[in-house]
Amino acid sequence: xxxxxxxxxxxxxxxxxxxxxxxxxxxxxxxxxxxxxxxxxxxxxxxxxxxxxxxxxxxxxxxxxxxxxxxxxxxxxxxxxxxxxxxxxxxxxxxxxxxxxxxxxxxxxxxxxxxxxxxxxxxxxxxxxxxxxxxxxxxxxxxxxxxxxxxxxxxxxxxxxxxxxxxxxxxxxxxx
Amino acid sequence: xxxxxxxxxxxxxxxxxxxxxxxxxxxxxxxxxxxxxxxxxxxxxxxxxxxxxxxxxxxxxxxxxxxxxxxxxxxxxxxxxxxxxxxxxxxxxxxxxxxxxxxxxxxxxxxxxxxxxxxxxxxxxxxxx
Numbered sequence: 001x002x003x004x005x006x007x008x009x010x011x012x013x014x015x016x017x018x019x020x021x022x023x024x025x026x027x028x029x030x031x032x033x034x035x036x037x038x039x040x041x042x043x044x045x046x047x048x049x050x051x052x053x054x055x056x057x058x059x060x061x062x063x064x065x066x067x068x069x070x071x072x073x074x075x076x077x078x079x080x081x082x083x084x085x086x087x088x089x090x091x092x093x094x095x096x097x098x099x100x101x102x103x104x105x106x107x108x109x110x111x112x113x114x115x116x117x118x119x120x121x122x123x124x125x126x127x128x129x130x131x132x133x134x135x136x137x138x139x140x141x142x143x144x145x146x147x148x149x150x151x152x153x154x155x156x157x158x159x160x161x162x163x164x165x166x167x168x169x170x171x172x173x174x175x176x
Numbered sequence: 177x178x179x180x181x182x183x184x185x186x187x188x189x190x191x192x193x194x195x196x197x198x199x200x201x202x203x204x205x206x207x208x209x210x211x212x213x214x215x216x217x218x219x220x221x222x223x224x225x226x227x228x229x230x231x232x233x234x235x236x237x238x239x240x241x242x243x244x245x246x247x248x249x250x251x252x253x254x255x256x257x258x259x260x261x262x263x264x265x266x267x268x269x270x271x272x273x274x275x276x277x278x279x280x281x282x283x284x285x286x287x288x289x290x291x292x293x294x295x296x297x298x299x300x301x302x303x304x305x
Contacts, residue, residue: 061213
C-alpha cells in the first residue's frame with residue numbers, strides 16, 4: 001500500500017473478527033519498534049504483545065476504552081529510568097511521550113498496511129495493567145493498541161479544513 | 177454442589193476464549209464472568225473518568241448499559257425486545273465520539289422504546305373494565 005494512501009485511509013477500528021493473527025504478521029508488526037525515530041536515541045520503549053484470550057480479557061477488564069474483542073492487545077510501554085538516564089529530565093517528562101506517539105503512529109500504519117484494524121486506547125488503569133502483565137513500577141504503560149481483522153467499515157471522521165490548521169510563514173489567528 | 181435457582185453453576189475452569197465454564201443454558205454467555213467484566217469496567221471507568229473528556233461519561237454509561245442488557249438477553253427466555261434495544265443502543269454508542277447529537281438522539285430512541293415496552297406490559301397486566 002502506498003504510504004500516502006495508508007495515511008489517508010487509516011481509521012480506528014473497534015470491532016474485530018475472531019480470526020487469530022499469524023505469527024509472521026505479529027512479527028512484521030512489532031519490528032516497527034526498531035525503525036521508529038527516537039529522541040536522543042533513548043530506546044526506552046517496550047512492547048508487550050498479549051494474545052492469550054484469558055489475558056486479553058483480564059486487560060480489557062481494566063481498560064474501559066478498549067472496545068470489541070481484538071485478537072491481540074499491544075501494550076506500548078516506556079522504561080522511565082532508561083528515558084531519564086539517556087534523555088535527562090526532558091527525556092523522561094516529554095520526549096518519552098513523543099517517542100511513544102511516533103511509534104504508535106508507525107504501529108497503526110503498519111497494522112493498516114497488513115490489512116488489520118487497530119485502535120489506540122488511553123483509558124486504562126496503569127497499575128492494574130502493570131499487575132496483570134508483571135511489569136515493574138519503572139515501566140509505564142503509555143498506550144494500549146487493540147489489533148485484529150476488521151469486522152466493521154471505518155467510520156467517517158470529521159476533519160478540520162486545511163485553512164484552519166496549516167499556516168505558511170506566519171500564524172494567522174483570524175482564519176478559523 | 178447443587179445450583180440455586182437463577183444462578184449459574186460453579187466455574188469449571190477457563191475456556192480457550194478466556195471465559196470460565198459456568199454452565200447455564202446452552203449457547204448462552206457465562207453469567208458470572210460477564211458480570212465480573214462489567215464490575216471491573218465500571219470501577220475502572222469511575223476511577224479514570226475524572227481525568228477524561230466530559231462526554232466520555234455518557235459514553236461509558238451507554239457501554240455499561242449495553243453490557244448489562246447483553247448479559248440479560250443471553251439469559252432471558254424471550255429476549256427479542258431486549259436484543260433490539262441492545263442493537264439500537266450499540267448503534268447510538270458508536271456515534272458518541274463523532275456525532276454527539278446523533279448519540280443523544282439514539283439514546284432518546286432507546287429510552288422511548290423502553291417506555292413503550294413498559295406501557296405494553298402495563299396494558300397486558302390490566303384487568304379489562
